[in-house]
Amino acid sequence: MNGSRTQSNVRSHISPDVNAAADACARHIAALLEQALAERRSATLAISGGAGPRPMFERLAAIPLVWRNVHIFWVDERAVPPADERSNYKLAEESLIRPARIPGENVHRIRGEMKAEAAALAYAGDIRAFFKLDDNQLPVFDVVHLGLGENAHTASLFPGDPLIDDRSGIAAAAHVDAEPPWRVTLLPGVLLAARHIAAHVTGAGKAEAVRAVFREPFDPNKYPAQLAHRGHDTVWFMDAAAARLLSAE
Numbered sequence: 001m002n003g004s005r006t007q008s009n010v011r012s013h014i015s016p017d018v019n020a021a022a023d024a025c026a027r028h029i030a031a032l033l034e035q036a037l038a039e040r041r042s043a044t045l046a047i048s049g050g051a052g053p054r055p056m057f058e059r060l061a062a063i064p065l066v067w068r069n070v071h072i073f074w075v076d077e078r079a080v081p082p083a084d085e086r087s088n089y090k091l092a093e094e095s096l097i098r099p100a101r102i103p104g105e106n107v108h109r110i111r112g113e114m115k116a117e118a119a120a121l122a123y124a125g126d127i128r129a130f131f132k133l134d135d136n137q138l139p140v141f142d143v144v145h146l147g148l149g150e151n152a153h154t155a156s157l158f159p160g161d162p163l164i165d166d167r168s169g170i171a172a173a174a175h176v177d178a179e180p181p182w183r184v185t186l187l188p189g190v191l192l193a194a195r196h197i198a199a200h201v202t203g204a205g206k207a208e209a210v211r212a213v214f215r216e217p218f219d220p221n222k223y224p225a226q227l228a229h230r231g232h233d234t235v236w237f238m239d240a241a242a243a244r245l246l247s248a249e
């Protein structure tokens with residue numbers, strides 16, 4: 001099974017396996033960045049972490065782009081130092097930033113080694129400075145890359161977190177039911193303001209979360225990843241295992 005389905009601003013692209021899904025997502029993100037670079041001097045990409053993205057990042061890094069004009073931000077980070085195995089920065093550094101030779105000044109990491117609240121404030125300040133934002137403005141990223149947790153979380157917005165209702169802030173500290181518990185996350189208003197969202201989900205363990213996100217009534221407090229359905233332009237890249245409960249209908 002390989003194909004795209006259109007529902008207004010949301011499409012899903014289902015690939016036969018993990019590698020094909022990584023490849024499709026990487027090509028999509030690269031095309032969006034190329035389009036952004038044709039329109040503006042630089043392009044901005046906010047990336048997620050966790051276990052899923054590595055093969056996608058490796059493919060993305062291998063695509064010839066003017067990487068020196070691409071700025072990398074994070075959707076979320078765990079409160080760990082950058083050399084920690086759990087660091088989303090470390091994952092991206094190894095699989096995307098170093099292989100693509102993205103210059104250090106384009107890498108806007110969240111300082112996981114700081115206390116999460118201080119790191120969130122510092123990150124919001126870095127974003128405001130980069131995008132030259134006034135007090136109430138939100139940044140508009142060219143591409144926001146999202147993942148999906150088994151409990152339907154996205155970014156570090158876990159079910160029931162009051163941060164899910166925040167549409168005006170840029171970044172916040174979140175205390176989540178996962179290891180490590182302290183995280184820094186972009187807030188929903190920023191995810192929704194992005195020009196494009198590319199969600200990448202693989203593995204049978206995500207099938208029920210995918211089903212809930214697509215089939216249950218909109219209730220982001222219960223299924224935070226449903227926020228992606230309210231983006232301007234969202235494509236979900238899945239392998240057949242993750243999409244299994246969609247195709248059954």
Ligand code: 6PG
Nearest residue numbers: 048049050051052147148149155
């Ligand atoms: C993180 C991520 C997170 C991720 C989902 C899915 O720091 O954990 O950025 O939001 O997208 O948890 O993660 P997996 O790919 O590990 O399942």
